[in-house]
Amino acid sequence: MLLLTTLLALGVALGVPAAAPGESACLSFTVQNVTDVPVALVGQEYYPAGATVNITTLYSMINTNTLPAFCRLQFAITTNSTANKTAGTEVWLPDSWNGRFLGTGNGGFSGGVGVADLGFAAVQQGFAGVGTDTGHISAVGDGTWGGPHNDNAIIDFAYRAMHLSVVAGKQIVEQYYGTAANKSYYMSCSTGGREGLKEAQQFPEDFDGVVVGSPANWMTHLPAWSIRVNLNVLPVGSPQWITPEMWTGLIHDEVMRQCDALDGVTDNIINNPLICDFRPETLACEAGQNTSTCLNPAQINAIHNIFAPYYQNGTYVFEGAYPGGEEGYAYGLLTPNLSSGSVNYYQYFILNDTTWDPTTLNLTVIDLADKLNAANMNAIATDLTPFVGPEHNGKIIHYVGLADNVISPGNSLHYYGTVRDHMAQTSMPNMDDYYRLFTVPGMSHWGGYGANAFGQAGFATPPIVNDSTHNVLLAMVRWVEEGVAPDHFIAGYYNETQELAFSRPLCKYPQEITYLGGDPNNATSFACT
Numbered sequence: 001m002l003l004l005t006t007l008l009a010l011g012v013a014l015g016v017p018a019a020a021p022g023e024s025a026c027l028s029f030t031v032q033n034v035t036d037v038p039v040a041l042v043g044q045e046y047y048p049a050g051a052t053v054n055i056t057t058l059y060s061m062i063n064t065n066t067l068p069a070f071c072r073l074q075f076a077i078t079t080n081s082t083a084n085k086t087a088g089t090e091v092w093l094p095d096s097w098n099g100r101f102l103g104t105g106n107g108g109f110s111g112g113v114g115v116a117d118l119g120f121a122a123v124q125q126g127f128a129g130v131g132t133d134t135g136h137i138s139a140v141g142d143g144t145w146g147g148p149h150n151d152n153a154i155i156d157f158a159y160r161a162m163h164l165s166v167v168a169g170k171q172i173v174e175q176y177y178g179t180a181a182n183k184s185y186y187m188s189c190s191t192g193g194r195e196g197l198k199e200a201q202q203f204p205e206d207f208d209g210v211v212v213g214s215p216a217n218w219m220t221h222l223p224a225w226s227i228r229v230n231l232n233v234l235p236v237g238s239p240q241w242i243t244p245e246m247w248t249g250l251i252h253d254e255v256m257r258q259c260d261a262l263d264g265v266t267d268n269i270i271n272n273p274l275i276c277d278f279r280p281e282t283l284a285c286e287a288g289q290n291t292s293t294c295l296n297p298a299q300i301n302a303i304h305n306i307f308a309p310y311y312q313n314g315t316y317v318f319e320g321a322y323p324g325g326e327e328g329y330a331y332g333l334l335t336p337n338l339s340s341g342s343v344n345y346y347q348y349f350i351l352n353d354t355t356w357d358p359t360t361l362n363l364t365v366i367d368l369a370d371k372l373n374a375a376n377m378n379a380i381a382t383d384l385t386p387f388v389g390p391e392h393n394g395k396i397i398h399y400v401g402l403a404d405n406v407i408s409p410g411n412s413l414h415y416y417g418t419v420r421d422h423m424a425q426t427s428m429p430n431m432d433d434y435y436r437l438f439t440v441p442g443m444s445h446w447g448g449y450g451a452n453a454f455g456q457a458g459f460a461t462p463p464i465v466n467d468s469t470h471n472v473l474l475a476m477v478r479w480v481e482e483g484v485a486p487d488h489f490i491a492g493y494y495n496e497t498q499e500l501a502f503s504r505p506l507c508k509y510p511q512e513i514t515y516l517g518g519d520p521n522n523a524t525s526f527a528c529t
């Protein structure tokens with residue numbers, strides 16, 4: 001192993017292609033000496049090219065035979081030695097390595113390694129990837145592991161498991177290949193988006209480029225909004241209750257009728273939901289009408305509340321939902337009952353009262369969450385200078401689906417705005433130099449009906465072309481390594497038969513899509529203006 005390592009290092013130094021490590025290097029790998037993080041190797045498996053990779057965690061699953069040859073190493077890393085607290089961390093190492101490191105993230109309150117991103121985003125594209133279970137094992141909607149008072153688990157979930165996995169993962173990559181990664185990237189969405197922003201804000205040395213999607217970064221407020229949205233329509237069977245079928249059919253259809261054409265093209269995609277003031281009153285029931293086909297006053301009121309910014313007793317809490325995401329509400333925003341991670345957040349992380357009743361949510365609880373900010377979990381810092389400043393020169397690409405059905409897309413615009421306002425007062429007022437936000441019309445939290453394949457996290461669907469215009473991770477590589485920033489993307493939509501049905505540009509906020517004329521299924525018929 002030592003000899004192999006030396007030869008590899010020499011190969012790189014001489015500029016000759018290094019011999020790829022293979023099965024024996026993988027299976028005989030032992031951890032040498034990882035600085036700052038106690039690390040125990042608990043599993044190692046080698047997958048030849050095209051082997052079946054079938055792995056399921058409580059967060060993610062992968063079942064494919066399309067990956068190139070790689071080594072899967074599993075570790076228990078100690079995150080707090082006093083408490084003997086550990087996190088599960090995996091490092092996936094392709095034989096044919098591009099010299100880069102990729103951090104992958106998580107979703108919801110899950111404790112499980114993001115194996116799909118390790119496979120499709122990292123290994124398939126030649127990156128050595130790291131992922132962590134964030135220090136606990138649980139499903140996406142389960143926050144009961146928070147204790148109450150399970151402080152080390154909450155800290156691990158907030159930032160520590162990710163940061164230490166990155167610190168350890170980089171050293172493991174260096175030991176495995178005999179040479180350190182040249183550049184380090186991160187890509188994930190939702191809770192993974194929060195983790196990415198947190199890394200940039202708190203551990204600016206960890207990554208050179210961070211790609212975040214629809215981040216759940218305002219943790220003291222987002223769960224309150226999720227609860228409030230539900231309270232607008234609960235309980236099931238009440239006058240204000242709106243069935244999943246009504247959201248999907250009646251209401252979404254009416255949203256499309258009112259909003260779709262406002263952007264200049266009737267294409268079943270709302271390119272700019274912000275210019276549509278949706279009026280549910282057009283669906284108001286008339287005397288004798290079948291109530292499955294119209295809205296009563298309580299339902300109309302609920303819809304207005306869900307689309308409006310959320311103020312609790314006069315205090316701003318969160319942006320409202322945007323018209324266009326209704327098809328996904330039954331599987332995202334709206335749960336038939338309130339037993340979910342959002343409720344667990346206040347019960348287990350803030351109030352330490354597992355009997356807290358979410359229907360009593362009030363401003364006192366939200367203020368307390370802000371005051372405690374359990375484990376500093378929020379990732380809402382507005383001064384990004386340590387990461388993006390000349391000392392480090394880091395880059396951020398942020399994307400958000402405008403039909404997000406879990407986190408209001410407005411949260412992304414709001415955070416971007418707070419950073420812009422702060423950075424405008426610094427010596428780095430031009431956000432475009434280091435932080436670009438791209439909006440994705442018709443994309444929900446995990447799919448949706450808009451062009452939504454551009455190489456981002458969480459999607460096995462490949463980009464139309466593997467270049468920096470179509471693949472957001474390659475765009476980040478180009479920005480970091482060549483200094484060329486992306487000004488738009490071209491995304492694809494794959495239909496039920498997995499064929500490319502249409503393509504669209506994704507514009508850099510605050511630009512929006514303009515229809516130029518021609519085939520609306522072709523991205524060339526649109527421009528960002």
Ligand SMILES: *[C@@H]1O[C@H](CO)[C@@H](O)[C@H](O)[C@H]1NC(C)=O
Pocket residue numbers: 033034035
């Ligand atoms: C591990 O690394 C640390 C810090 O570089 C060093 O102090 C220690 O001696 C090393 N241990 C071994 C066994 O190499």
Ligand SMILES: *[C@@H]1O[C@H](CO)[C@@H](O)[C@H](O)[C@H]1NC(C)=O
Pocket residue numbers: 054055056063
């Ligand atoms: C994948 O693994 C699961 C269990 O983890 C198993 O039930 C399933 O049959 C496997 N699928 C294939 C194709 O091997």
Ligand SMILES: *[C@@H]1O[C@H](CO)[C@@H](O)[C@H](O)[C@H]1NC(C)=O
Pocket residue numbers: 080081082083152155
């Ligand atoms: C580690 O865990 C111990 C025991 O729970 C706790 O007292 C200490 O504050 C923790 N340290 C850190 C850095 O979180």
Ligand SMILES: *[C@@H]1O[C@H](CO)[C@@H](O)[C@H](O)[C@H]1NC(C)=O
Pocket residue numbers: 084
């Ligand atoms: C720490 O945890 C490991 C694994 O759970 C266990 O084997 C070990 O005995 C524990 N050590 C202490 C000091 O509690």
Ligand SMILES: *[C@@H]1O[C@H](CO)[C@@H](O)[C@H](O)[C@H]1NC(C)=O
Pocket residue numbers: 012097098099100179180181182
């Ligand atoms: C790192 O970058 C250098 C210079 O661009 C290159 O020669 C080297 O091959 C890269 N290392 C790896 C492991 O790809």
Ligand SMILES: *[C@@H]1O[C@H](CO)[C@@H](O)[C@H](O)[C@H]1NC(C)=O
Pocket residue numbers: 148149150151349350351352372
């Ligand atoms: C809940 O417990 C945590 C420590 O586990 C503590 O920091 C917090 O202040 C407690 N919350 C309340 C409302 O007492």
Ligand SMILES: *[C@@H]1O[C@H](CO)[C@@H](O)[C@H](O)[C@H]1NC(C)=O
Pocket residue numbers: 290291292293
């Ligand atoms: C009311 O409309 C719903 C949905 O269109 C339909 O399933 C139901 O049969 C109708 N009920 C009556 C009484 O017509």
Ligand SMILES: *[C@@H]1O[C@H](CO)[C@@H](O)[C@H](O)[C@H]1NC(C)=O
Pocket residue numbers: 313362363364
């Ligand atoms: C918040 O508003 C509600 C009614 O809108 C009122 O009943 C309640 O007292 C208010 N709470 C606070 C803390 O002001």
Ligand SMILES: *[C@@H]1O[C@H](CO)[C@@H](O)[C@H](O)[C@H]1NC(C)=O
Pocket residue numbers: 336337338339
């Ligand atoms: C509420 O949600 C929990 C957890 O998902 C589930 O076990 C329970 O059956 C649900 N209750 C109702 C009435 O839907």
Ligand SMILES: *[C@@H]1O[C@H](CO)[C@@H](O)[C@H](O)[C@H]1NC(C)=O
Pocket residue numbers: 356360361362363364365
């Ligand atoms: C707000 O909720 C908390 C926690 O349930 C409760 O202790 C408090 O009395 C409530 N405050 C008001 C003004 O209703």
Ligand SMILES: *[C@@H]1O[C@H](CO)[C@@H](O)[C@H](O)[C@H]1NC(C)=O
Pocket residue numbers: 495496497499500501502
């Ligand atoms: C999918 O898109 C392809 C290419 O546009 C088209 O030929 C095919 O009919 C579509 N399939 C479905 C199920 O819509």
Ligand SMILES: *[C@@H]1O[C@H](CO)[C@@H](O)[C@H](O)[C@H]1NC(C)=O
Pocket residue numbers: 522523524
């Ligand atoms: C889109 O339009 C461009 C320019 O008109 C054309 O070259 C290209 O073939 C079209 N692509 C598709 C998929 O139709």
